[in-house]
Each structure stands twice: as C-alpha cells, then as structure tokens.
Amino acid sequence: MAKPAPPVLDDVPGRGHSLARRYERGVRIDPHVHDWAQVLYAVSGVMWVEIEREALVVPPQRAVWLPPGTTHSILMMSAVEMRNLYLHGQNIGHLSRQGEVFEVNGLLRELITTIAQREQEGDDGYLEVAYQLAALELARAARYSLRIRLPDATDRRLEGLCRAVIANPSVDISFEQHATSVGASVRTLARLFTRQLGLGFAEWRRQVQLAIAVSKLAEGQSVSSVARSLGFLPSSFSDMFRRELGVAPSDFRPASTLGVSDDEPDMAVRNSKASV
Numbered sequence: 001m002a003k004p005a006p007p008v009l010d011d012v013p014g015r016g017h018s019l020a021r022r023y024e025r026g027v028r029i030d031p032h033v034h035d036w037a038q039v040l041y042a043v044s045g046v047m048w049v050e051i052e053r054e055a056l057v058v059p060p061q062r063a064v065w066l067p068p069g070t071t072h073s074i075l076m077m078s079a080v081e082m083r084n085l086y087l088h089g090q091n092i093g094h095l096s097r098q099g100e101v102f103e104v105n106g107l108l109r110e111l112i113t114t115i116a117q118r119e120q121e122g123d124d125g126y127l128e129v130a131y132q133l134a135a136l137e138l139a140r141a142a143r144y145s146l147r148i149r150l151p152d153a154t155d156r157r158l159e160g161l162c163r164a165v166i167a168n169p170s171v172d173i174s175f176e177q178h179a180t181s182v183g184a185s186v187r188t189l190a191r192l193f194t195r196q197l198g199l200g201f202a203e204w205r206r207q208v209q210l211a212i213a214v215s216k217l218a219e220g221q222s223v224s225s226v227a228r229s230l231g232f233l234p235s236s237f238s239d240m241f242r243r244e245l246g247v248a249p250s251d252f253r254p255a256s257t258l259g260v261s262d263d264e265p266d267m268a269v270r271n272s273k274a275s276v
Helices: 105-119 122-138 154-169 176-184 187-196 201-218 223-229 234-245 254-256
Strands: 017-023 028-032 036-044 047-051 053-056 060-064 071-078 079-085 100-104
Touching: 017 105, 028 047, 036 047, 036 105, 047 060, 060 154, 071 122, 071 201, 079 105, 079 122, 100 234, 105 122, 122 176, 154 187, 154 201, 176 187, 176 201, 187 201
Parallel strands: none
Antiparallel strands: 017 079, 028 071, 036 060, 036 079, 047 053, 047 071, 060 100
C-alpha cells in the first residue's frame, strides 16, 4: 500500500487546505489519521473507503466526511480524480463527530473543485469565503446510509473470507467454497458472521454486491454487465436490486443526487503508491 502525504497542516485554524491528486485504478492508501477534518471527494472515479470497521463505496456523486482523528484507508476502484478539503477542528463545531458519506450537490461540487484551483493561484480573499460556505453546505448535505460492516482482526478466517468476497462478490462462489478456502467449517463461520457482523453470510454478501452495483451503475455501466460481473442473470439481478433498494437498476439515476426537485422521486439509494 501507499503511504499518505497530505499537505502540511499547521496548528493555526486559518481557512483550510485542499489537495488535488490523480490515482490509477487499484492504488491503495494505507490506514492513516489526520489531525484536521477531511472531506474526501472524487470528481471522477469510485473509491472504496474503510473507516474503522465499516466500508463505504463512494461514487462521484458522494463524498466522505472524516472528523479529526478518524482512521481510514482507500482503494481506488477505478482511475480517480481526487479533490480533498482539510478543515481545522476549531472550524467544524457544527458538523458531525462521526465519519459519514454525504451527497454532493452542484454548489458543493463546484466549491470543492474551485477551491483546489484557487488555492494553487493563492486567491486568499476568495478562499476564506469559499471554505466558510463549504462548511455550511456540508452541514446541509443529505447523508447516505449504505454501509458494509467489517469484522475485527480477532479471527483471520472470517476476515479472510470477507476480503475474498469483497475482491469477488459473485454468487458463483458459494459459502461452502469460501469456508474451504479459509480452512473453517460452514457452521463455525456462520456463527462468527452472526456474532461479529450481526447478519448471515448471504445478507452480508448482498450488501457488498449492492454497494458495488451502485458504484458501477453510477459509472455508467449497463445493468446486464453489472449483473454478469456479480454472477447474476440480468432478470434475477434486477429482482434482487428492486427488492433490496425499492427501485429497478434500470431506473437508478445517479445524477439525481446532484439536485432533485420536490415532485421528482429521488432514485439515489438512501437505505441502505501515492498520497492523500
């Protein structure tokens, strides 16, 4: 994995800092912590972000809020154009003290991307106001609740199985096959799933499949190609998607997260070696 090298963050509250980077698909960033709060946002591409014992799949219409001291790691699921904001702890009293995924509307998207550009130009007057407005918009942004619970490191068999599913969530690989690959009985692993994750294997894998499916659809991949990548026939995948998320994958509109009118149903899912 790569080791992070964020901007130099002094202890003066100031207006904030930003970071613009590009990463290739497959780049991993080690678990790390920042002293300042962070807004982790990709203008394009999809990130897999782990916050302690939760995983979040983050397409371009969403970003991650990380309070100071939040341990996190990142996997680039595609090529990613990243734009991050760093905010001093004294300037975020109105914001959540927990890591969250939120939806990025048009104004917030433009603020994040423009701040990164203006910071390179040294436009201090603009930046002071822009950071204040960004912090206000963060407090108003809709939250996104589809999260994947992760096991702790106390049992390598369960952790190994979960990592194998995340790498390949296809239904073509059975629970029995996964159990054999990590050297444990089905009964033992079923008990560990219930105790550590609070749900069974099939339900947990379905959460992984749905999160990855949403990210692929947000990238513009077809329903049939997403279904095949997860081991489903298109019809059975559509049935599962509709049953779990209340909308057919063909009706999923990731662009709706950038602004939906009051009379238009929001199709966004609500239920559910480098530096950074």
